[in-house]
Amino acid sequence: MAWTLLTGLGEAVLRLLIHPFFYLGLVLILLQYRRQIQLERKLFHVRLHYLFIEAWHLLLWGTAAGLGVSLVMGLLGAAVTAEAVLLLWGISLVLILFRIRFLCMAYAAGILGVVRCILDWVPGGSGSEAFGWLYRWMDRVDVPGLLALAGVLHLAEALLVRTQGSRSASPLFYDSKRGKPVGGYHMYGFWPLALFLLVPVSGGGGFELPWSPVFGSELATGGWTVMAMPVVLGFTERTLSRLPKEKARRSAGFLMAYALAVTGMALLAHWVAVLLLPAALLTIALHELLIWFSGWEESKRAPLFVHGLQGLKILAVLPGSPAAELGIEAGETIEKINGVRVRTREELHGAFQINPAFCRMEILNLEGQTKFVSRAVFAGDHHQLGVLLCPDDDARYIVEERRRVSLLSVLLQAFGGLQEKKGSKSA
Structure with missing residues (x-):
């Protein structure tokens, strides 16, 4: 057998x-x-x-x-x-x-x-x-x-x-x-x-x-x-x-x-x-x-990945990036960079430029506690150390979803694409 x-x-x-x-x-x-x-x-x-x-x-x-x-x-x-x-x-x-x-x-x-x-x-x-x-x-x-x-x-x-x-x-x-x-x-x-x-x-x-x-x-x-x-x-x-x-x-x-x-x-x-x-x-x-x-x-439920009064919400962290090495996680909030409070992307980029060779960050973690991380910045590093932020009102693209997805719509590639947000700024 x-x-x-x-x-x-x-x-x-x-x-x-x-x-x-x-x-x-x-x-x-x-x-x-x-x-x-x-x-x-x-x-x-x-x-x-x-x-x-x-x-x-x-x-x-x-x-x-x-x-x-x-x-x-x-x-x-x-x-x-x-x-x-x-x-x-x-x-x-x-x-x-x-x-x-x-x-x-x-x-x-x-x-x-x-x-x-x-x-x-x-x-x-x-x-x-x-x-x-x-x-x-x-x-x-x-x-x-x-x-x-x-x-x-x-x-x-x-x-x-x-x-x-x-x-x-x-x-x-x-x-x-x-x-x-x-x-x-x-x-x-x-x-x-x-x-x-x-x-x-x-x-x-x-x-x-x-x-x-x-x-x-x-x-x-x-x-x-x-x-x-x-x-x-x-x-x-x-x-x-x-x-x-x-x-x-x-x-x-x-x-x-x-x-x-x-x-x-x-x-x-x-x-x-x-x-x-x-x-x-x-x-x-x-x-x-x-x-x-x-x-x-x-x-x-209320959306989790939106910016608040405390700072900029992190949507994702690039694998293998400096942010990942520092233990930064999705869902956390960036409060300060190099001692400067950040509430917008412009403030974030300006804070990074204060000391282009070194970065010190204050992060509000998932438990609501503040943690401090720091790292030298090297040539070739991601401009935000691998941190991807939640969208703001100037986001150019959003995902277009369709609830009723048939075989025909899939063949026509009409599901899950990107559409340009009305009134957005050109990238």
């Missing part, structure tokens, strides 16, 4: 290497990261992230997450038949014509659960000439198993967001509710996962397992085989009121709760068939609730 399993795994790896969707997912992810880096450079004229480093991290963590999901689903069983794959992709392709965020297995699996229940309620529907094929296909689909796979994938996503969600966060300028520019972060993460799933086989040709997986055992009349399945996990968040690490921890906590709830409902629906419809509907509804709650919570 071990040799057969290894042989099947090797064949699955080879099939994955020639799978077009695997490479398509990688290309789309890299294009998204590249576009985000271009936005940063246009706003701040510096590079905060490097494409090669980001690509290395997403491949490393995506591989680890894929292996973890594969091990968990090896115990639970992945009832992913050919019919299930076709139905999932067909539903997803229709959904993303309306919203690109619907490209999530939770929505497609939930809709399949609703369809399964409707077909069970229609008397004599299996003999219909028009929909007979759908009944035959649905007989080869274990919907609770698909819901469980969606739950485990969201569990992996929660762990990735918790550990990696803040590292690729991009500082950007947004319009506030009052029409004034404020600082914020666009948090995003996309990870390609290569899943190696134990799937049921009908008609022979598979191998037997020494354990009985929870899902799909009734479909495995011919044993089991290993199937490679490329999946892309991703999340996007916008925060104006929290630091990226805090927002990532909070989002990961909600995702974790959602993943455990979906997996638990899938197990209950597997054991009690009448619970399939509530499980399918709740899988969709809870996912929508997560998205709505995140936006509602942000709208109720």
